[in-house]
Amino acid sequence: MEAAKAYVVRLLYRSRPAPCKGDILAKLEKHAPDVAPLDGDRDEGMLAFVRSAPLYEKAQWIASPAPLDRETRDDAWSEALEQAWNWPAAREVVPDCKFEIQIADVRATQMPAARRLRMIQQIVAAILQSAPCDAIFWTSSRSFVSPDDFLASVDSLEEHPWLAPGAIHIRQFRIVEYEDGVDASLQDTLVDSVGLTPLGIPDVQCHFRGIDAQLVAPLLYRAACNLFETGKVAAGDAVAGIRPGQFWRHRGEKSLAPPQRTVVDITPNGGQKSGVRE
Structure with a gap:
């Protein structure tokens, strides 16, 4: 932290x-x-x-x-x-x-x-x-x-x-721009939070492809609120995904978007995750 x-x-x-x-x-x-x-x-x-x-x-x-x-x-x-x-x-x-x-x-x-x-x-x-x-x-x-x-x-x-307005801000970024004709569902997207780090709490991020960012943003907002309220994004080592029975793992990583900081990275299942994770 x-x-x-x-x-x-x-x-x-x-x-x-x-x-x-x-x-x-x-x-x-x-x-x-x-x-x-x-x-x-x-x-x-x-x-x-x-x-x-x-x-x-x-x-x-x-x-x-x-x-x-x-x-x-x-x-x-x-x-x-x-x-x-x-x-x-x-x-x-x-x-x-x-x-x-x-x-x-x-x-x-x-x-x-x-x-x-x-x-x-x-x-x-x-x-x-x-x-x-x-x-x-x-x-x-x-x-x-x-x-x-x-x-x-x-x-x-x-x-x-x-x-309250201003406390936690959820951002969206397109990470990769594809040429015309390429399936838009394969575009990489980053959704993250800003506002927790100055208070000594890690922000959250999710780097993915093939998912509607409007489905991921509420998930990250809930995770950020849980971090603020309880110190954890979820009770265990995974958070509930965007579909019933789906669980996405999380771990500490460096942020992909500025400001540079350590965040809790939430990783989608299977082919919907994006980026290199060792």
């Missing part, structure tokens, strides 16, 4: 945001009464917060407003727009954004993954209620999220934060 990393979320705006620190604190205190401003000022100053409970003792959450730097629109940004299956409108909204508030946790990597994710979600929700944004770039899962969809669901998922 790889070490947890900084967790980052970027709120994107067409117009310059004006978040109110006092309002944000008031909203956070409804969920976390021990939250406090890092600089001791409840009304002005930096948007940085700490908690006094022992579980959160060393952690900090910092929100930094700034103009949106075009240099930060990297390959991950472009890929996220291409893979915006859950919010296609992102492709129209995001290019118009000129400002951002970047939210990151500091010294929080030792926290339990669910608590850590939930705290980030609470920070995001509190800022959105003070300064509504036009789009969310969930950097840690390489996904664009509708602010309305996030706010509509986040409070109801307090016990299961991994189900």
Whole structure:
């Protein structure tokens, strides 16, 4: 298992945001009464917060407003727009954004993954209620999220934060391009998850051919959720496949798509698996 990393979320705006620190604190205190401003000022100053409970003792959450730097629109940004299956409108909204508030946790990597994710979600929700944004770039899962969809669901998922928009993103890639005339069912496809690794949990991937990717994506999403909730993709050494009585084995491997990381690779049965596995 790889070490947890900084967790980052970027709120994107067409117009310059004006978040109110006092309002944000008031909203956070409804969920976390021990939250406090890092600089001791409840009304002005930096948007940085700490908690006094022992579980959160060393952690900090910092929100930094700034103009949106075009240099930060990297390959991950472009890929996220291409893979915006859950919010296609992102492709129209995001290019118009000129400002951002970047939210990151500091010294929080030792926290339990669910608590850590939930705290980030609470920070995001509190800022959105003070300064509504036009789009969310969930950097840690390489996904664009509708602010309305996030706010509509986040409070109801307090016990299961991994189900909230942005927590786990399922991607699809075509690995091999064939010339015209070749049976499309033989095309190699990769489906993987992004979003778990920054929290110290392995993501999942499946490299296959001759299967509809729309059947594999839900399987990987369930496996990713199981990893988050229980630490395992399944009770044994195989997961239920896409047909009754079918079981696909899994093991740790290096990821086939960036970002480079160790993932749980789920292998289809027989001729439907793809790639070299020793």
